[in-house]
Amino acid sequence: MSRLPYSSDTSNSHLKPLIGDWLVIIISIVAVFFMFQQFWSFEHASQLRIRQGNKIIGTYDLNQTRELHIKGPIGESIIVINQGKVRFKQSPCHNQYCVHQGWLSHAGEVAICLPNQVSLQLLGAKNTYDSLNY
Amino acid sequence: MTRSTINISTTAEDHHIAKLTALAIGLHIIEAVIPSPLPGVKPGIANIVTLYVLYEYGFATAAWVSLLRVFASSLLLGHFLSPTFVLSLSGAICSLAALYLAQQLPKKYFSAITLSICAAFAHIAGQLIVVRLWLIPQTGVIYLIPIFALAALIFGLINGLITTKLINQKS
Structure with a gap:
């Protein structure tokens, strides 16, 4: 060798x-x-899409201050849009995971309340991939 | 003593490769029991043996030691033919390919540190390709690339420094 x-x-x-x-x-x-x-590099989201069950409730501009009331199977979820960020303010669910997730502001982020079947999805200029829209 | 019915004739080189591989397997298994904060981020200390062998005995011996180590360690740890084994193998093959290319660089300017870093990057690249194509076929895997690349750089550098020290002690 x-x-x-x-x-x-x-x-x-x-x-x-x-x-x-x-x-x-x-x-x-x-x-x-x-x-x-x-x-x-997570871009700031510009729009918010809310789903309830299997239908899209609406797509909202994030640059506003607004409170939305979404009715689900177990009650009403309150969602707050505040100048570029959004959160679940109140939810009738048991464990409150969606509320504890806090403010979302980046494109591609999601918050889901499974018991009430409400989901928030943040959209940017180009859609990023995640397990929701894969 | 019962005589073995199978007689495999071995050369001195085979024994030598076996000894070096045993060392690499030992390091591999020690590493396997060290908990890691993120699955997949590991120092890869067994690569020190591969690098050392590459410098002392050449590429062919290093390839033997590296691949035998992957097979034998997976058998000992019970990972053989599992995803862990495939990841380990793809990493080893890619890092051997990188070592083959990197060793062509002029030795005057590039030491074991360069080889170690190249091998570490190739190792994680090989693993991530398998993860993306087979285990987690989702684009979400790309978010992990920076973390793994950073780990590869740090551990590649450390392993390279250790190898340099070992080679210097020998000569």
């Missing part, structure tokens, strides 16, 4: 990255940074 020659010429460098290594490290850091920018 032959030992490759390049184990010997690293003997003078003690744990020190060589110039090419620095290049690779810097390129990698830049690449990772751009990946975060590319994949994690």
Whole structure:
């Protein structure tokens, strides 16, 4: 078995990255940074779509202040739109997950109240994919 | 002592590969029991062995050690032919391909650190391709890419530094 020659010429460098290594490290850091920018840049939503059961109740502009009352099988869900963000203010459901989810403002975000079959979906300029519209 | 009916003749090189693979399997299994905050983010310390072998004995031996390690570890951990095994294998194949290409770079400027980072990125790329095509066929997987890429960079760098230290100690 032959030992490759390049184990010997690293003997003078003690744990020190060589110039090419620095290049690779810097390129990698830049690449990772751009990946975060590319994949994690959530655009602000412009519209809100509300579904009740299997029908779309309506699509609303997010840049307004408005309170919506949506009737579902177990009662009335109150949804508040407040200048670019939206939340469930009140819901007749037992565990209140939808209310605790708080304000939504990014395109692609959803809040669902399963017991009352009401869902909020935020839409941006281009629709992002998620498990709801996949 | 009963004599074995099957006699496989082994060369010294086979024994050598077996020893190095045993070391890699050991590291792989140690890593398997370390809990990870996010499934899939692992330091990949077994790759240190692959890199070390690549430098000391060449690409062919490194490929043997890496692939044998994947097969043997999956048998020991009970993952053989499961999605975990396929992910492990696709990662290993991609990182070997990256190592093959990266070792062509001039040694004067690029050390084991470059090879380690390239291998780590290729490893996660190979795994994410399998995840996207087979396990989770959804575009939502792309949100995970930055986290995995960052982990690959950090662990690739650390493994590369450890390998450099090992090679320096040897020579």
